[in-house]
Each structure stands twice: as structure tokens, then as C-alpha cells.
Amino acid sequence: MAMIGQPLDRIDGRAKVTGAAKYAAEFRVPNAVHAVLVQSTIAAGSITGFDLKEASDMPGVLAIITPNNAGKLTHPENVPQAVAGPLLQNKDILFNGQHVALVVAETLEQAQSAASAVRLTYTRGEAATSMDAMLGQAYPPKHFRNGARPPDTSRGNADESFATGAVKMDATYVTPIEHHNPMEPHATIAAWDGDRVTVWTATQGISGVQSTLAGQFGIDKANVRAICPYVGAGFGSKGNTWPPATLAALAARTVRRPVKLVLSRSQMYTSNGYRPRTVQKLKIAAAADGALLSMRHDGFSSMSRPSLGEFAEPVALATEMLYACPNVAVTHRLVALNAALPTYMRAPGEASGVYALESAMDEMAVALKMDPIAFRLKNYAETDPHENKPFASKALRACYEQGARAFGWEKRSAEPRSMRDGNILIGWGFATSTYPTNRMPSAVKIRMEKDARVVLQCGTQDIGTGTYTVMTQVAADTLGIPMHHIRFELGDSNMPPGPVSGGSMTVASVSPSVQAACRALLDKIKDRAVAQPGWGGQSRDGLQLRDGQVVGIGQQISLATLLEHGPIEAEAKTQPGDEKKEFSMHAFGAQFAEVRVDPDLGEIRVSRYVGAFDGGNILNAKTARSQLIGGITYGIGMALHEETLVDQETGRIVNTNVAEYLMPVNADVPDIQTIIVPNDDKNSNPLGVKGIGELPMVGVAAAIANAVYHATGVRVRKVPIRIEDVL
């Protein structure tokens, strides 16, 4: 029976439910000491002095590292994961909560206590903290999408055609700063041995850690080993190699002992990126029959001071390709503030951008008096209207149909406030979801031991997505041997490199190299068989591996006998082909939300949810469903809960904890029905997968906002939607 597609239990499930799975901070490294970061309390200016007397006199303190004694680190070129700072390289303060010192002590308690006794003096500068006040000084990003495309594009003439529309909308949508808040805080243990360093670190990309540290410390990549077999999720916050990993290595070099640095939850709000705030201006016009004439999407996203790097939230990319509209213009702009550097967060671009786009499309449907799904279908893009290419595959129509049927959409009465359960207002909302299909190079090593057990290795990560499990499934099917004879290992930069676990591309990237490595191994097994006495003349391609036997014409030999000559090893590297030139590659989905709103109290509850997705080929129905419900839950948070609040006076984030940064808890999440629309997308990659890490969160906030409008008649154009917004 084929293993691919089965709803199999997670292979690492047992390790995770028994506490045996080891996360970065949990490795036992003899003689390790503890480091605690000290962060700035002003948002702009410079440090004029340190008073370290009290702290350095405290028990157990081994070192206090400041810009005065940190020594020089080099910023590596061409390593996209390397973050430029703050790395204690100068005394400029660019944001509140910036790392300014690092205290190392024998125990955690001693380090924490001494860190709180570090005193600084500053000169204060003028801090820019209000994005809205700075919108007039927005500027185009310099390296949009790492230079892969310009920040602005247009087709037709969006502005002229807007005037000709029978129905128009022009509105601004705002999304807040959001923080990833993976449950595992960032953590690194660093240990030097001469000029070689090993880091156990919480990361979505061990290869990036390796290149970054090598560059920063000026050592050979081969001298950096990054280990991360389990990571307590990341959602983008562990994609880059952020300063704390570097500072842990710096501290370990300074005190000549292994150093463990774990961020506090509070410090995570200024240490490893966030989803920037966006202001998005949407202008859409349609003919009276609902045919789109013009779309304009101007996106602004908040940024740090430019010297820290650049990240632009690519909010308008979906607007280019999602609907068949002849006139479209999109722009992306940045607003520099005294804030930490933002970064990718689950469905970067699409989460914020499709929220705005699909809210605007709902407003258009209302104005046109059309059913929201019928309006989307009227403008369905059969081919990618931006790139002028066919889609590699697109089962969005089936997502709409199957989602609507499961939800009971046809029973919806269009009028706002028309559906009730007693006093409670009921709203049904809908939105489209889409996310690009990505793929990167990847390499896998495979070895069949003498007992015919197989070990595969790839320097990839399992961020909770099921990499261990699905790669074992792929290997089992390719080799034709049972899963329990296979072990897939990951999370060590000594293994062949895999890509960063981001952009929903791990399975699309790594599974082809697993397949290729398995095939290479099979070839070597067969080579060994035909080299046996009496097998002369048989072609390798005619042989089969069956029940532990290599079977040829009139000959067979057991694997066990072949393996008496020693284990067999193979390695394979795979990379994307020309498919991106030929096809537009995207995953799709349809999101349906029911909300119940108390008209007196304004309380909004999501009471029912259906999501139907075209994620290409699904390798494990069980772990895939978990990704889907997890993404939808992330979207519920975006719609109703999550918002990082910055005090405009001080530039300080005021809710740096998981009690006041609201995230969905169990009672906030209803039954979620997920539908996987079958679609094997072999045009995109050998396994036909599209990636489903980000897709399920895209459009959720719009579906819920549209449901809130349907329930209450109040159009809220920002998230999170709060009680006071609907009262």
C-alpha cells in the first residue's frame, strides 16, 4: 500500500508527548553558563555610558559584554538570513528594546539578577514612532523581494478606467504590528572548540545559521555546526539568524565556556522581527454586470531605521494575479520608524494583503448586489493575468463549490442583520485564499545499513509541519520498504543542506531529493546484484526489489546477502527546473466563517468555520489537516485578537507578554471543517505538492470581517475587530 497520502501518525509524536524531544535550550552541554540580554529603554539616541559596578560585583557574574568590549563582527554579504544588528557594534540606539549589553553568569538566576542591575546613560534623540504621521515620507523599498521584481507594477491604466466604472469603492484598510509568538522562545547554546563553534539553536534554517556565524566570526563554514532537531515553531520569526544567536556565540568566546542564551518572552517582541503594520489603499471599479474594470492597491508597511536592513510586506502581489481585471496597478512603500526590523510572518504579504483585497471585494459585491462568490466567479482568472502564463494548476472553482456546499452558503440571506438566533446576530462571510508555490535546491544522503535499515539525512527542519513523517513516507514508497525500517534525520548542518523552512516550500523542495536519493540507492543495490557471479548480462533496469529480494530474470538474491559486502550509500541533489518560466504556480482556497455577535455587548465569536483548499498533492492527510486548522486559527487571531501596541511617546511596546498580546485560546476556536480538494500538480514539482503552511491563514481575517459586516451592517476596515468597533 502506498504510504503517501495516508493519514499517518506523526513519527515524532511519541518523543513530543513524553518530553523526550529536545529543543535548543535543552541540550546538556557540560560546563555551560547563562547569558541574559539587557535592552534599551529609549527609542532613539546614543549610549553615553555604562555603570556596571553593581552588576559586575554580583555573585557568579563572569562577563558583561557591551559595545565597549564586544569586539568587531563582520556583516556577511550575500547571506539573506544574516541580520545586520543590533550586535553591540556601536552605541547608537535605533529602537526601544534594542540589545545594549549581555550579562554572563554561572547560573540563570545570577545572570538575570545582574542584568537587571546594569545601568546606562543616554543622550536622547528624536524618535519617529507614528506610522500615520510619517506616511508622507514613505519611500519605495530598495530590495523588494530581494530584487526579484520591482515594487510597483501596472497593466492597462487603472486610474483612467476607474472613472468609467458603474460601481466603485475607494477605502483604506489597516493591519497592526503582529508578533509570531512561537511557544518556544528563541534559544541558543554556543560552545567553541578552538576556532570551531557548535550552536544548538532554535531556527527554521540551520544552513542560514551556519553561513551567518561563519561570516560574522570570519571562520570557515565547515567550522560552524548548527543543530536543531526540534523547534517549538517559528512562523517566520526563526527564519533569519537574529542577533541573539550571534551574541551567544560571542559570549561563549569571551568567557571560554559554553553559553546558553534564552530570550524572555518580553524580549522576543524586539529581538526577532514581527509582521509590520500596514496601511492599504484599495480602489476598485466594476461594470454594472460585475466585470472588474480597474484595481489599484497601494500598500505601505512600517519599517525600522534602514541601517538595520529592509523588509517590505508584499501586500499587493495577490491583487496582480487573483482576478481577471484588465487594468491593475500596485505599489509598495516603506515608512521608516524607530522600531526593530520587521520580518516574514506566516503568509507574509498575503495575510495582510488578501485581508484588504478580499474585504474590498466583499464591499464591491455588496455595492453590486451580487452574491460574493458569484462576483468572484464572474472575474475568475483562467490564466495568470499578471504574468500572462497558464497556472500550473488551479482548482479554485472546486474550492468555492465544495466549501460553499459544506458550509450551506446557499441558505445565506444577503441583507446584513437578517440572520439571527434569538437576540444574537449571525453573519456569514467568505473570502478567497491564495499563496505561491515555492521550491528551492535540496540535498539528501541515504545509507542502507547491513541489517537493511535505511537512514536518510537532510539539513532541513521540522517546525511542527511533519517533515520527519512525510519524508519517511516518500522514502518508503520510493524504496518499497516499510516505514519502520526507515529513519529520516534532519536538523544538523553537517548533513547535506536543505532550504530554510519558510515560504511553505519544505515538502516541495526536500521530497524530490528524498526520491532521487532513494532511486540512486536502488540503482546501487541493483549494481551490486548484477555484479554477483552468474548475473552477468542482466541489465540493472530489469531488476526489482521485492520483499527483501533483488529479483532478475531467472535469478534472485536477498538484500541481506548483498549487504554482507557492506552498507550502501548514495546522495542526491535536486533543484527547481524551468517550471516557473512556463507556469504561474499557486495554491488556492475558499474560506467560510460564521460569526455570532451579541448586539448589546458587541462580543464577537467565530462559531463555525469551513475551509476548502487546493494545496496540490497532500502527502499526509492527518498532518495536513493540522496545518490547515492551525493556519485558520492564526487567521482567527489576526481577525479578532492580535495587536502589538506601541506607546507613541516612548516607542516602547506595551504588551510584551502573552497575556496582553491576545492570541486565540481553545475557547476561541470552533469546530473547523477542512476540505482538501484533490489536485496533483505535477507541473510544479515531482511530488505535485503546493505547500500548505501559509495558505490556510490567507483570507481568514477577510472572511471573518465580512461575516461581521453581514451580522452587524458595520464595515470595519481594520483588524483586529474589537467589541467597540461594532457597538
Add this chain to the structure above:
Amino acid sequence: MDELITRREVMVVAAGGMALSQAPAHGADRASDASEKQTSDVPVSLRVNGRALTLHVDQRTSLLDALREYAGLTGTKKGCDRGACGACTVHLDGRRVISCLTLASRCQGKDITTIEGLANGDQLHPVQAAFIEHDGLQCGYCTPGQIMSAAALIKEGHAGSDPEIREWMSGNICRCGAYPNIIAAIRHASRGA
């Protein structure tokens, strides 16, 4: 947790007593080995997962850090260190507590069960088995806390219906969003329990 002083309370007490402890300016002495022992060598004898242990902790050490940093039991997770996420949930004398707000030095003579001690040898606790079967986890970092809470609330009789489970499990944040699967797992485990 009523008879235990929580760490938060102790922090308040410590802040109040600050002037006193700062008065003698024994900077040099405080850095010496002798005074280090004074703050960092508080012996605590307790049973963890049925095993008698004596840990030499700091008076500021939380039960969570005592388990993770002193006893090498890292199955219990630190998500917030402030009592807000539930990742550090353990059983103390049979009751669930958040170990980040429990002082280790107040656990003298106590009986602690952590995720490492929940299974019966190789035989998983029904909640652990159900979490695997229903995929009530993704990254797994919140999972030990979820399971310790779930095992306790089933025992307490709080798993009667899905809404009841939802409410009682809402002190355990799962950022991966495994909630519906966690409900399914607890429902399943409580039927058998």
C-alpha cells in the same frame, strides 16, 4: 497552590526588603564563593516522578527552572515564565500547577509529576496516546503542558463536554493552533478513563 508561596509574591516581598539587603556595601564579599553559596545553595528534597531528589537551587529558582536547569528534566517547557501560557504545567501532590510561578524552595517534601513521569513504563498514558492519534500537536512545545492539564482535568471531572473541555483547556496556549485536535484527543481519552 494555596499553601505555597508563589514566586510573584516572593518578588514583591524581596522588593520590599531591598533597602535592607543593600545597606551593608559588601561588594567584594558578595562576589566571593561564600556568599554565592548563600544565594545559590538551597537544598530541596522532593520526589519527582517517584524518584527522591535533592536539588541545590537558588532561593530565586522556580520549580520550572529547578526541573529544567537543575534536574535535567526538560520535558516541562518554558513558554512565558509569567504564568500566562500553561506550557510549564506539572502535577504537585496530584494537583496541576504552573511551575514557573512556583518556587522550588517551597517544594520541600512535595511529590511532583512531570510529562516524563506520566507514562507507565513503555505504556503511554491514555492522554498521551490520544494526542498522537488525533494529532493534538504540531511543534510539540506546548504539548507537555497541554497533556498535564488534560490528564488532571479528566481526573477532576471537567471533561464532560466539548465546551467544558474548551473552557478548562484555555489556560494552555497552542500557537500552532492544534485546539480542535486537542479537544478530540481529550474527548477520546476521557471516554476510556
